[in-house]
Amino acid sequence: MRAAVFGLGYVGSVMTAALADAGHSVVGVDVQPDRVALLAGGGSPVIEPGVPEAIAAGAGAGRITATADVADAIAGADLSFICVGTPPTPDGSLDVSRVEAVCATIGAALADRTGPAHAVVIRSTVMPGTTERCLGILAEASGRAPGDAFTLAVNPEFLREGVGMSDFVSAPFTLIGCREEAWAAPLAELYGFIEAPVAVTSPGVAELLKTVCNAWHATKVSFANEVGRLCGELAVDPHELMRLFVRDERLNLSASYLTPGFAYGGSCLPKDVEALGHLARHLHVELPIIQAVPRSNERHIDRAFAAIEASGCDSIGFLGLSFKAGTDDLRGSPLLTLVQRCLGRGLRVRVYDPNVQVASLVGSNRDYALSLIRRLDDLLVTDPADLGADLYVLGHGTVEMAAAARALPADVTVLDLVRAVEPEELQARYLGLAW
Ligand SMILES: NC(=O)c1ccc[n+]([C@@H]2O[C@H](COP(=O)([O-])OP(=O)(O)OC[C@H]3O[C@@H](n4cnc5c(N)ncnc54)[C@H](O)[C@@H]3O)[C@@H](O)[C@H]2O)c1
Numbered sequence: 001m002r003a004a005v006f007g008l009g010y011v012g013s014v015m016t017a018a019l020a021d022a023g024h025s026v027v028g029v030d031v032q033p034d035r036v037a038l039l040a041g042g043g044s045p046v047i048e049p050g051v052p053e054a055i056a057a058g059a060g061a062g063r064i065t066a067t068a069d070v071a072d073a074i075a076g077a078d079l080s081f082i083c084v085g086t087p088p089t090p091d092g093s094l095d096v097s098r099v100e101a102v103c104a105t106i107g108a109a110l111a112d113r114t115g116p117a118h119a120v121v122i123r124s125t126v127m128p129g130t131t132e133r134c135l136g137i138l139a140e141a142s143g144r145a146p147g148d149a150f151t152l153a154v155n156p157e158f159l160r161e162g163v164g165m166s167d168f169v170s171a172p173f174t175l176i177g178c179r180e181e182a183w184a185a186p187l188a189e190l191y192g193f194i195e196a197p198v199a200v201t202s203p204g205v206a207e208l209l210k211t212v213c214n215a216w217h218a219t220k221v222s223f224a225n226e227v228g229r230l231c232g233e234l235a236v237d238p239h240e241l242m243r244l245f246v247r248d249e250r251l252n253l254s255a256s257y258l259t260p261g262f263a264y265g266g267s268c269l270p271k272d273v274e275a276l277g278h279l280a281r282h283l284h285v286e287l288p289i290i291q292a293v294p295r296s297n298e299r300h301i302d303r304a305f306a307a308i309e310a311s312g313c314d315s316i317g318f319l320g321l322s323f324k325a326g327t328d329d330l331r332g333s334p335l336l337t338l339v340q341r342c343l344g345r346g347l348r349v350r351v352y353d354p355n356v357q358v359a360s361l362v363g364s365n366r367d368y369a370l371s372l373i374r375r376l377d378d379l380l381v382t383d384p385a386d387l388g389a390d391l392y393v394l395g396h397g398t399v400e401m402a403a404a405a406r407a408l409p410a411d412v413t414v415l416d417l418v419r420a421v422e423p424e425e426l427q428a429r430y431l432g433l434a435w
Helices: 010-021 033-040 049-060 069-073 095-108 130-141 164-169 181-195 203-234 238-245 269-282 289-311 336-343 363-372 400-407
Strands: 004-005 025-029 064-067 081-083 118-122 149-156 174-178 196-202 313-317 348-352 393-395 414-415 429-432
Touching: 004 010, 004 069, 004 393, 010 025, 010 049, 025 069, 033 049, 033 064, 033 149, 049 064, 049 164, 049 400, 064 196, 069 095, 081 095, 081 181, 081 289, 081 393, 095 118, 095 130, 118 130, 118 181, 130 203, 149 181, 149 203, 174 181, 174 203, 181 196, 196 203, 203 269, 203 289, 269 289, 289 336, 289 393, 289 414, 336 348, 336 363, 393 400
Parallel strands: 004 025, 004 081, 025 064, 081 118, 118 149, 174 196, 313 348, 313 393, 393 414, 414 429
Antiparallel strands: 149 174
């Protein structure tokens, strides 16, 4: 296939080298004439292992050319990749003006295009909404409707400098975000040489996933360094500790705990995170991430309570109460906190949780629950049909609770804290906590 690559920095140069290496033809475009001249002569605009050799070979074989003329570049191309910079602005947002400017010039060049639609692909890192905006820019500049002269997809680049070539060809997956699934087809065909599954999703998911991944990587680095600083004050070897930490691939390095849902709770997580924060304060070590975790968790409970209040309902039925489905452990249960806050606002509350009976609660579990809600027994019902509420808070994602939500009539609302059901499964009105 033939691709035009706009922006001959790291991303564009690696892309040019890797596509040519795989046998595709590439024409590079940049606003910096020296970069265009360099590539045209078979030189690499960037220093990156493997790139100069692949560009020299590709140019020598006639598969790589370069131009500053946009119309020339896309004339015979099947796809255009936008790899221009998106630098930070003083307020911390991304400046996507270069991406938009390239879309405007590509659009203008597509005005009289005949034949199959030209596939425009955003490789630059952009924020949600950019792809939709660029679709409008392309349509306005070309005077053509999306899907006619052009399609648009966002295909974020995940490479790391220094190992860009190998990251490009051995990506964990190829992420393509587009409005119409068919718009991903030319890209999937071009990337046929990459042994990675193709994930087609909405533009918003693809756009945000890129920066969420980077935020996660940065969080991992900073978390490990916080552990290191704490270890340093305790004469504990941080490398030995983290070597063992990463050996737990069930809970530490896995998909566990990475599903957006309700707040964490229980008798261990809240207590131990607080204890670690306390230890750090005692040692005068600042651990901003670890010490902020309880606050982040509280904000999540606040969000659920705000949704209950905003519903305007004054009788609330809880489907689930314990901190985890299948147990009667109420210690640190964020659902119990929510119930308490509802009662504090004078709302009528009833609770169904098949594992919770006040008479069977013992020890610290009983003390904790009754310290928060003295008359808990009065709130509990033994059949979800007896909740008789206007708003149902779905707190446990069990089969039984999901079935109870599905049985609710159309004139009530379900606030789903755990995404146990999808809106179309319900007769009742659906509210997701953050979805
Ligand atoms: N560098 C990385 O490792 C990396 C990895 C993944 C994603 N990204 C993202 O990819 C994008 C590009 O990053 P980069 O590091 O390659 O940027 P870069 O600054 O190295 O290169 C950008 C190039 O685009 C050119 N350009 C600007 N406006 C242009 C226009 N209108 N037409 C043609 N060319 C134009 C510039 O002259 C420059 O050569 C950014 O959004 C970045 O966040 C970068």
